[in-house]
Amino acid sequence: MTFEIRPVPVPEAIGTPEAREFEAMAEVGALVEESVWGHRKFAWNPSELLPRFRDEQYQPLRAFAAWRGDRCIGRVECTWERSEGAETLDLVLGVLPEARRQGVGTALLAAARGVAIELGRDILTAMSDVAAAALEAPGDRLEARDGSGSIPASDPGAAFAVSHGFRLAQLERVSGQPVGGRDAEFARAFAELEAGASGYRILTWVDHAPDHLVDSLAIAQQAMSTDPPVGESTYDVEIWDAARVRATEAQAIESGRTSLFAAAVDASDTVAGFTELSLPEGSASAFQWSTIVLEAHRGHRLGMRLKLANLVQLHRVAPERTDVYTWNADENEHMLAVNVALGYTVRGLSALWQLDPAPADRADAGTAGTGATTGS
Numbered sequence: 001m002t003f004e005i006r007p008v009p010v011p012e013a014i015g016t017p018e019a020r021e022f023e024a025m026a027e028v029g030a031l032v033e034e035s036v037w038g039h040r041k042f043a044w045n046p047s048e049l050l051p052r053f054r055d056e057q058y059q060p061l062r063a064f065a066a067w068r069g070d071r072c073i074g075r076v077e078c079t080w081e082r083s084e085g086a087e088t089l090d091l092v093l094g095v096l097p098e099a100r101r102q103g104v105g106t107a108l109l110a111a112a113r114g115v116a117i118e119l120g121r122d123i124l125t126a127m128s129d130v131a132a133a134a135l136e137a138p139g140d141r142l143e144a145r146d147g148s149g150s151i152p153a154s155d156p157g158a159a160f161a162v163s164h165g166f167r168l169a170q171l172e173r174v175s176g177q178p179v180g181g182r183d184a185e186f187a188r189a190f191a192e193l194e195a196g197a198s199g200y201r202i203l204t205w206v207d208h209a210p211d212h213l214v215d216s217l218a219i220a221q222q223a224m225s226t227d228p229p230v231g232e233s234t235y236d237v238e239i240w241d242a243a244r245v246r247a248t249e250a251q252a253i254e255s256g257r258t259s260l261f262a263a264a265v266d267a268s269d270t271v272a273g274f275t276e277l278s279l280p281e282g283s284a285s286a287f288q289w290s291t292i293v294l295e296a297h298r299g300h301r302l303g304m305r306l307k308l309a310n311l312v313q314l315h316r317v318a319p320e321r322t323d324v325y326t327w328n329a330d331e332n333e334h335m336l337a338v339n340v341a342l343g344y345t346v347r348g349l350s351a352l353w354q355l356d357p358a359p360a361d362r363a364d365a366g367t368a369g370t371g372a373t374t375g376s
Helices: 017-037 046-053 104-119 156-163 183-195 211-223 242-254 302-317 333-342 359-364
Strands: 003-007 061-068 071-079 088-095 123-131 141-143 150-152 167-178 201-206 258-265 271-279 285-293 323-329 345-355 373-375
Touching: 003 104, 017 046, 017 061, 017 071, 017 088, 017 123, 017 345, 046 061, 046 242, 061 104, 071 104, 088 104, 104 123, 123 156, 141 167, 156 345, 167 333, 183 302, 201 302, 211 242, 211 258, 211 271, 211 285, 242 258, 258 302, 271 302, 285 302, 302 333, 323 333
Parallel strands: 088 123, 285 323
Antiparallel strands: 003 061, 003 373, 061 071, 071 088, 123 345, 141 150, 167 323, 167 345, 201 258, 258 271, 271 285
16 A cells, blocks of 8 residues: 655644644654554653754754544654764654555654764664553564663564664663652661761752752753763764753743653762653653763762652642652662662663664765655
8 A cells, every 4th residue: 555755744732633644643653652552651742842942052853743644644743953973863653553664664764864964964863662562572572782681583674674774772771650649768778878967958940940950951961972881882972051051941831741850969060960850741750861870970879869859749739649750771780779779670671772774875865855755
């Protein structure tokens, strides 16, 4: 059966006739997440996605969707860092289960490679997920160089990536923990740590960082693109300053997501480390995003103090949240140990794939442009 690949227009507002294709693309993303995890907790709805697609300054987003008639059956989102020297294009590619193995994913990947050529990017990266229940599927296994995990080679995402020349660069452990009713437990554990702590204050805030911390928070945010383990993957350095901190805060608020921060501040009132929880509107879940302690400040249990402080804040600000999810490199033993101590358990693995195109690929791949393509 034939299908058509075309760019997804970015509407002015959700819920309008002009937003139909954008909303259909987001729904496909949610259906793909559900096919892997059995739920949609990790999916971004159209209202959350729209502000991200409007970012042309730091990490632009462009999407293509696959259509069979008036039904969207797949999509690829392409995002990239605008910083000088950046060389990667990151993809989120998914096809509905019933439309797989029909050339749809290959056509979407071709559209994404056209964007890479247009931008002069030589490296493509992408993720695929394997839920815990599917990790022990029989057959051959794929292992990253670092860490101890592996995924079945038969997993649909892995099979697609390998067949298109991607290599497995890193595995991330997807973990979750229940938090409902644990407010007293977290408060007690945090108080015990604070009683024996010195040299650093823990500050918390919602959505908007205190003005006097913005510059040093930007330094810590930039370190998130250089300090965590990256396996055999290529990560572009993100350039952060106060303006980017404020722009990111504004984008999260526009997306309807509440951001909870905890920061360790040293005697000079400089951010030594921070952690962030992202709370989607209308969800019972929270998501543990960045956590980092800058190298000069490690060895003081700041990671545990930060996470406990933010869990205490979570119960104060959003007591209706029942669980928290986090993603960590499989080789990041220290952070994984902190998470296990907090009560996180493994829910699955995310595989980071990287494609380093051969020189010949750039000569004949064409360009994505703005036109439509068809396939069967």
